Amino acid sequence: xxxxxxxxxxxxxxxxxxxxxxxxxxxxxxxxxxxxxxxxxxxxxxxxxxxxxxxxxxxxxxxxxxxxxxxxxxxxxxxxxxxxxxxxxxx
Numbered sequence: 001x002x003x004x005x006x007x008x009x010x011x012x013x014x015x016x017x018x019x020x021x022x023x024x025x026x027x028x029x030x031x032x033x034x035x036x037x038x039x040x041x042x043x044x045x046x047x048x049x050x051x052x053x054x055x056x057x058x059x060x061x062x063x064x065x066x067x068x069x070x071x072x073x074x075x076x077x078x079x080x081x082x083x084x085x086x087x088x089x090x091x
Contacts, residue, residue, distance in 0.1 A: 004039070007039070011034040011038065013031075
């Protein structure tokens with residue numbers, strides 16, 4: 001989820017309602033341009049993450065299990081060991 005409302009508000013600086021009411025057209029254009037540049041940067045960053053994760057998923061070996069293969073966090077057994085270490089063994 002992208003925080004558009006907060007980003008849009010911050011693009012115009014810390015202004016109260018009276019100041020916002022009186023901003024110039026140039027300030028509106030500058031604030032909108034800053035917002036657009038930030039949205040583009042956020043999108044590119046998240047698109048890069050998506051490409052990275054997609055390539056990792058495509059590199060997983062084919063098999064009967066959807067959990068076949070090892071990613072950065074390890075495999076399913078590593079996950080269960082980590083949970084057991086934090087919460088204790090299951091009963």
